Each structure stands twice: as C-alpha cells, then as structure tokens.
Amino acid sequence: MNGDKMPAGAPKKFVLDSSTIITISDNCLIRVMKNLAQKENISFIIPQSVYTESVETPIRIRKYELNAIRIRDAVDEGYIRVQKSTPQLRARLERLQSLADNLCTFNGERMRLLQLGEMETLALMREINADALGIDERTTRMLIEEPRNLLGFLRKRHEGKILLNDSALSEFAREYGNIKIVRSAELIALAYEDGSFGQELHTSKQALEAALFAAKYGGCAVSADEIKSYMGQIR
Amino acid sequence: MDGKPAGGNLMKRLEALMAAFRAGKAQDLKRLGNISIERAVEGGDTNLAQLSVISYALYKILSKDHFVKSKKWEAIARSINSSLAKAQGALQKDKIPEFSQSIENTAKSIREIDDELSNYAQGIYSKARIKQASTAYASGLSLNRAAELTGADSRELQRYIGFTRIHDELPPSVGISGRMKMLKGMLGK
Numbered sequence: 001m002n003g004d005k006m007p008a009g010a011p012k013k014f015v016l017d018s019s020t021i022i023t024i025s026d027n028c029l030i031r032v033m034k035n036l037a038q039k040e041n042i043s044f045i046i047p048q049s050v051y052t053e054s055v056e057t058p059i060r061i062r063k064y065e066l067n068a069i070r071i072r073d074a075v076d077e078g079y080i081r082v083q084k085s086t087p088q089l090r091a092r093l094e095r096l097q098s099l100a101d102n103l104c105t106f107n108g109e110r111m112r113l114l115q116l117g118e119m120e121t122l123a124l125m126r127e128i129n130a131d132a133l134g135i136d137e138r139t140t141r142m143l144i145e146e147p148r149n150l151l152g153f154l155r156k157r158h159e160g161k162i163l164l165n166d167s168a169l170s171e172f173a174r175e176y177g178n179i180k181i182v183r184s185a186e187l188i189a190l191a192y193e194d195g196s197f198g199q200e201l202h203t204s205k206q207a208l209e210a211a212l213f214a215a216k217y218g219g220c221a222v223s224a225d226e227i228k229s230y231m232g233q234i235r
Numbered sequence: 236m237d238g239k240p241a242g243g244n245l246m247k248r249l250e251a252l253m254a255a256f257r258a259g260k261a262q263d264l265k266r267l268g269n270i271s272i273e274r275a276v277e278g279g280d281t282n283l284a285q286l287s288v289i290s291y292a293l294y295k296i297l298s299k300d301h302f303v304k305s306k307k308w309e310a311i312a313r314s315i316n317s318s319l320a321k322a323q324g325a326l327q328k329d330k331i332p333e334f335s336q337s338i339e340n341t342a343k344s345i346r347e348i349d350d351e352l353s354n355y356a357q358g359i360y361s362k363a364r365i366k367q368a369s370t371a372y373a374s375g376l377s378l379n380r381a382a383e384l385t386g387a388d389s390r391e392l393q394r395y396i397g398f399t400r401i402h403d404e405l406p407p408s409v410g411i412s413g414r415m416k417m418l419k420g421m422l423g424k
Contacts, residue, residue, distance in 0.1 A: 219393030
C-alpha cells in the first residue's frame with residue numbers, strides 16, 4: 001500500500017472468518033478489500049488457522065489453487081494481515097472452547113455448535129481488541145447477536161430437550177456478546193458506497209446487486225429480501 | 236462425545252441401513268440418512284454422521300440405472316454388504332476402531348464404483364458428504380462444525396449452502412441496512 005493516501009488515525013481492526021474471505025475471493029473481489037483498507041483505514045486480520053484453511057491447504061489442490069493464490073497475494077501485499085498464535089491467544093481460546101462447548105445440551109448431553117476455527121476467530125477478536133468481526137456463516141453470528149433466537153430455532157428443529165446453560169451463556173455474552181458483526185454483503189455494500197469497487201467492478205446499481213447476490217450464492221448468510229430491501233434504498 | 240457411537244442407536248441405524256440396501260429400497264435409505272444426520276448433530280456423533288453419508292450415497296447409487304445395471308454391480312454390492320456386516324460384528328463386540336475401519340471400507344467401495352462408472356468429476360460420496368453437512372448446518376451447527384462432523388469440504392459446503400434456501404428461511408434480525416448504519420458509525424462517516 002506504499003504511496004496510497006490513508007485517512008488519519010489508528011486503523012479499525014476487522015477480524016475475518018474463513019467464510020467471509022472465501023466468499024470475497026470466490027467472487028474475485030479480493031482487490032476491493034485493498035481499496036476498502038486504504039479508503040476506510042481498515043486493517044483486515046485473519047488468524048493463522050484461517051490462513052492455513054484458505055491458503056496453505058487449498059494451494060495444493062488444483063480446484064482451489066487460484067483462490068488460495070488470490071488470498072496469499074493479499075497477505076503478501078499487506079492489506080490482509082495474518083495474526084500468529086500466541087500463548088495468550090491459546091489460553092483465551094481454551095477458555096472459550098470450554099465455555100462454547102457447555103452452552104447447550106440435548107437430552108442432557110453437550111451439543112457442540114461451533115468448531116475450533118470459528119472459536120479462534122472470536123478469541124482473536126478479543127485478544128487484539130478488534131472493532132468488528134467479518135463472518136458469513138449463520139450459527140456463530142446468531143450465537144453472538146441473538147442467542148435466544150438460536151435456542152428457539154434449535155428447539156423447533158430438534159425433537160428433544162434442548163437446554164441452554166444460563167451461566168455459560170451469560171459469561172459468553174459478557175465476553176463476546178457485544179461484538180459488531182459484518183458479512184461480505186456489508187463489505188461489498190460499503191465498497192460500492194465509498195467508491196472502492198475501483199477497477200474491479202463497474203460502479204452501478206446493477207453491479208452492486210449482482211455482487212450482493214453473488215455473495216449470497218457463494219454462501220453468505222444473507223436473505224434475498226434483505227438484498228432487495230437494501231437495493232430499494234440505493235439511488 | 237465426538238467420535239463415540241451412540242451405542243444402541245448406532246446399531247439400530249446400521250441394521251436399518253443394511254436391510255434397506257439388501258432390499259434395494261432407495262427411498263428408505265434416503266429417509267434413514269436424513270434421520271441419522273439429525274441425530275448425529277444432536278449427539279455430536281461422527282460415526283452416526285458417517286452412516287448418514289453412506290445411507291445417502293447408497294440411495295443415490297440405487298437410484299441410478301447405470302450403477303445397478305452394470306455388470307460389476309453384483310460384486311460391488313457383495314463387497315458393500317460384507318463391509319457393513321463386519322461393521323455390525325465389530326459394533327456388537329463394542330470394537331469401535333474396527334467398526335470405523337469397516338465403515339471406511341464401505342465408503343471406499345462406494346468411491347471405487349463411483350470412480351469407475353460415474354460421468355462426473357465430483358463423486359457421489361463427496362456429494363453425499365456435502366448434502367448431509369448442509370442438513371447439519373440447517374439443523375443449527377456452524378459451517379465448519381457441520382463440515383467437521385461429516386468430513387465434508389468446508390468450501391464446497393459453503394457454496395452448496397449458498398444455492399439452497401437455508402439463509403432465506405431464518406433471516407437475521409439486523410439486515411444489510413442496519414449493519415451499514417453501524418459500520419458507517421464505526422468508521423465515522
């Protein structure tokens with residue numbers, strides 16, 4: 001990013017989960033992240049496990065190699081930063097894992113909802129005091145933002161006794177409940193609104209709508225109604 | 236209870252799978268796959284998740300004439316039945332590593348017939364993993380947890396989920412506009 005003008009002040013730190021970075025790179029929008037980083041003074045950060053999952057492993061598989069190269073280039077150019085694991089992060093992750101694994105039970109047995117990679121992203125968020133979390137998958141987002149709705153959904157879906165551990169949930173909410181979440185859909189919308197599409201995509205309503213639906217079909221947990229409602233507000 | 240079979244539940248599902256396969260009842264296998272993955276999600280049972288994948292893959296195979304009418308079908312069906320019987324025997328003796336090995340052998344037989352007779356690059360077994368993982372995600376597991384439980388590739392799973400209606404059925408309480416407002420506030424815009 002040498003020579004590019006950046007807004008004054010400390011950059012806002014956005015930690016990205018693998019689901020968001022995969023949606024963005026799958027749709028060839030990774031360089032839009034570079035423009036966003038420069039225009040909005042955002043530092044995009046991924047934990048080492050996300051780098052392994054989105055670059056080091058897939059770069060050896062023909063089918064995924066190109067996407068892996070795109071993400072690796074973003075890291076090499078410096079607009080996505082890899083945060084190495086530290087003893088403090090590992091300790092925080094262990095605490096989170098024990099908490100997350102005890103959030104709910106099904107017929108008395110622990111029901112594990114999250115996987116280690118998602119938990120590491122959350123732990124990193126807190127460890128570096130990040131400003132926002134980019135995550136496209138649904139369950140982690142719901143657990144942070146609307147755990148009671150998630151419980152209601154689980155109860156409706158499963159024919160058994162699902163119980164929430166209130167003390168574990170309170171602790172989880174204290175630690176992680178106020179995380180601000182964006183999805184690739186909002187990063188795309190922000191890029192459109194501030195002109196960060198740059199040379200990657202024509203800046204038009206049609207291109208914006210197409211990019212949002214591409215994110216949706218790429219697996220971002222956004223509904224068609226949300227996209228239509230947002231597009232209705234765009235002039 | 237990752238990796239631990241739910242004892243009687245697992246045996247019951249395995250026996251139902253074997254009976255449906257021997258009788259050539261494709262729809263029963265599909266139904267069994269669906270029930271098994273829901274129970275696997277609830278108990279975090281990777282063995283049951285694998286049975287659900289095998290049920291679904293066998294359902295797809297039985298539904299395709301070019302598989303079941305192939306000259307090789309009889310031998311392959313015998314090999315699948317034999318692996319499943321070994322898995323049953325191991326489970327009766329509570330020998331879980333042997334059970335897992337027999338289940339893996341069943342998966343191997345499915346992959347072999349698929350490689351030989353299918354026209355598609357992505358095999359029936361991989362597709363079955365993705366399909367069952369998407370059900371696990373729709374049931375409330377996170378994306379990576381659903382992939383972990385079933386052995387599915389998380390990238391393929393994410394793409395597959397994107398083409399389903401899963402995300403339209405449970406929209407978030409805060410939509411794009413609300414999040415944009417929050418984002419702009421954070422960025423001082």
